[in-house]
Amino acid sequence: MTAYAIAELAAVVLSRELRDEEVGILGTRSEVAYAACRMAQATRAPSLWFMSGPSGVVNPRGDTIAPIADVALFDGAEALTDLTDNIDFIDWSHRFFDFAVLGGMQVDRFGNLNTVAIGDWAAPKVRGPGAIGASVLAAHASSFFVLLLRHSPRTFCPEVDFVSAVGFGRTGRERAELGLPGAGPELVVSELGTFDFTPDTHEMRIRTLHPGITLDELDARTGFALVRPDGPIGVTPEPSVAELELLRTSIDTTGVLAGGDAG
Amino acid sequence: MGTLITEQGTGQVWPQRRSKLSTADEAIARLVPDGAVVGLGGWTFWNTPMELVRAVVRARRAGLHLVSSPGAIGPELLLAAGVVDQITTPFVTMEQFGLAPAFRRAASRGELVVHEVDGPALAAGLRAAADDLPFGLIHDTGTDLPRVNPGTYRPVADPFGGSMRLFAVPALRADVAFVHAQRGDVHGNLQFYGATYFDQLLARSATTVVASVDEIVPTEVIRQAPHLTKVPGMLVTAIVEAGANPCGSHGRYEPDLEELRRYAEAAASEEGAAAYVAPLLASAAVTK
Numbered sequence: 001m002t003a004y005a006i007a008e009l010a011a012v013v014l015s016r017e018l019r020d021e022e023v024g025i026l027g028t029r030s031e032v033a034y035a036a037c038r039m040a041q042a043t044r045a046p047s048l049w050f051m052s053g054p055s056g057v058v059n060p061r062g063d064t065i066a067p068i069a070d071v072a073l074f075d076g077a078e079a080l081t082d083l084t085d086n087i088d089f090i091d092w093s094h095r096f097f098d099f100a101v102l103g104g105m106q107v108d109r110f111g112n113l114n115t116v117a118i119g120d121w122a123a124p125k126v127r128g129p130g131a132i133g134a135s136v137l138a139a140h141a142s143s144f145f146v147l148l149l150r151h152s153p154r155t156f157c158p159e160v161d162f163v164s165a166v167g168f169g170r171t172g173r174e175r176a177e178l179g180l181p182g183a184g185p186e187l188v189v190s191e192l193g194t195f196d197f198t199p200d201t202h203e204m205r206i207r208t209l210h211p212g213i214t215l216d217e218l219d220a221r222t223g224f225a226l227v228r229p230d231g232p233i234g235v236t237p238e239p240s241v242a243e244l245e246l247l248r249t250s251i252d253t254t255g256v257l258a259g260g261d262a263g
Numbered sequence: 264m265g266t267l268i269t270e271q272g273t274g275q276v277w278p279q280r281r282s283k284l285s286t287a288d289e290a291i292a293r294l295v296p297d298g299a300v301v302g303l304g305g306w307t308f309w310n311t312p313m314e315l316v317r318a319v320v321r322a323r324r325a326g327l328h329l330v331s332s333p334g335a336i337g338p339e340l341l342l343a344a345g346v347v348d349q350i351t352t353p354f355v356t357m358e359q360f361g362l363a364p365a366f367r368r369a370a371s372r373g374e375l376v377v378h379e380v381d382g383p384a385l386a387a388g389l390r391a392a393a394d395d396l397p398f399g400l401i402h403d404t405g406t407d408l409p410r411v412n413p414g415t416y417r418p419v420a421d422p423f424g425g426s427m428r429l430f431a432v433p434a435l436r437a438d439v440a441f442v443h444a445q446r447g448d449v450h451g452n453l454q455f456y457g458a459t460y461f462d463q464l465l466a467r468s469a470t471t472v473v474a475s476v477d478e479i480v481p482t483e484v485i486r487q488a489p490h491l492t493k494v495p496g497m498l499v500t501a502i503v504e505a506g507a508n509p510c511g512s513h514g515r516y517e518p519d520l521e522e523l524r525r526y527a528e529a530a531a532s533e534e535g536a537a538a539y540v541a542p543l544l545a546s547a548a549v550t551k
Contacts, residue, residue: 028307028333029358053382054306054333055458071309071457071513082493084463091383092402116379117370121411127367129356131408132333133382139404164381166405178405178428 002244006191007032007257009210010149011247012239013189014101015039017145022098024050025090025141027134031065031256032147033101034073038251039243053090053133056081065256090133093140094181100137100144106160107148109204109224111167111185111197113138114160121162131164138165139178143186151190153223168202175202192218194236195226203227208236282449285501287318290473294439294500297324302437302469303331303338304462305510307358308518311337312443312475314505320344320543330385330437331355332461336509336526339365342375343536344543351378351435353385360527365536379412380432388415388435389461392468396434403428440469442494443507445515447476447485451499454491457513463493471500477515479504 004012014036018024022045026033030052037050038061051058052073057080060073074080089096104113105128115134119125138144148155159170167185168175175184187207188195194207205227209218215233219226239247252258285293295301301319305311316337319327329347331338333354341347342365355363369375380388387399400419403409409416409430416430442462444453453474455462466472474494479502485492496502506512509522529535 028354028356054460057458071511071517074457074513080458082459082463083461084459087382087386091386094402116407121379121407123373124371127362127370129363130333130352130354131379131381131406132354135381135404135406135408136383136402139402162411163405163407169405174405178403179426180405 004239005258010189011035012243018045020045021047024099025053025097026101028054035251056086063253065252091136097141100141102134102144103147106157108157108160110172112160112163113165114162116162116164118161134165139180141182143183146188149191151192151221157223172202198227206233208234210236283451283502284449285503287314287503290501291318291322294471298326299438300328302440302465304442304465306333306460307335309511310443311507311510312441313507314475315441316340317543339363342366342369344540349376353380353382357527360524364530384432387432389464389468391434392436398431398433401430437469439471440465441473443475446478446480447502448482451496451502452485452492453494455493459493466494466498472498473501474499475503475505477506477512
């Protein structure tokens, strides 16, 4: 087995979830998600499409990982769309994106995300960057993935202080009540494991623990009670030698993910 | 203005095409009064018209309402210098160098009126202004934004009887928009080598537009590549030859990451932020 960084593991795990022929969108700091889309295209999903919200670049293809607004991603991309045009997909359309990959300062047991404020919004303890387009992508994309690697009781909390991107809402039932077109959060990937949501109550449920992580440690570092799956809890399959080689020799050749500076 | 051209043989003289070339300080003195609504283009570390930002600080403007694209040191510098007291933006970040320190400090203390918006509300507001409509229309996406910004997110019923949940958001018109492009001419034509972000919407919607460009080139050069002109000059009020540094400029130069890191570290404290902007204010004292 080859050693790997947690960001590399997250990229590989997400790449295995992405489906062929789907169209995805990434947000402003998406190094791990970018690597996952590239890996998916190079393996099981050759006809996957993805674009950057900020720059409007479609199917970028460099051999180094850069922030998704970065000009380094323009070379070799298949399109560079103007925001005046692509906001129709991003900010309005109900049907354009099959998936989005989102992050945040907090995620809660119903998969709601917060990038706005921790504490009272009017006098926040931590003022976050803002909601940007994640609000509408969480609502409209057919489903979304959450990458929040830092896993602590503060980041995985019972209820986010501010819903800037809706999962299943504060009750777990709000998507249906609002008539939102998307199905909501599909999978959460953290440094400790992967998590999905129960089909009835929409509560976050353990899917797998990453290698070497115990259930006790996961519980201690989570701010709410995670639902247990039926049957034994699996271990996240490790990246294969081939997957790591692909990642390191053609996508992340400068080791941005390996250096732990991403996401 | 300029020299008059004499048409040989007729004695008839015609005026020359008007130049919009300016300096940053002249443009700010003329177009940005205290209390103005200022739109800011670019995206985080790219294509932010930083010389125009610095000129606003040098001019010691007060009480500005900043309508910002997702930004980094652009909005940060204006906040650190204390020239802004209202902000409408979907995102401010110092990217890999952490949360935006001046934004965080001003918002946490309640010293800044934050009109909390997401991307759709900003885009719809700018589009409505560009189209001379009173409001734009967006979907209800189930966030807490309407709770903290009810003045922007107004629930409206579909007048045609549909059941979709919608918000009207008011037209958002800046008095002056600042954008940066890679090159332009004295008539204000702006050519972009990469992404345009919110710059086109800002230019279409604002009352006046001040642009900085890395290079002023002859109009004949502009004409050789008209597809690069994403903001035609009739939208531009004044054009300034100046770089985006320490931000990068697509296709010309990278962001100065060392300087951006230096700002992020300095501005972590209020004293550090004041020290960082002090040279700009000192240069203002000299020019006045």
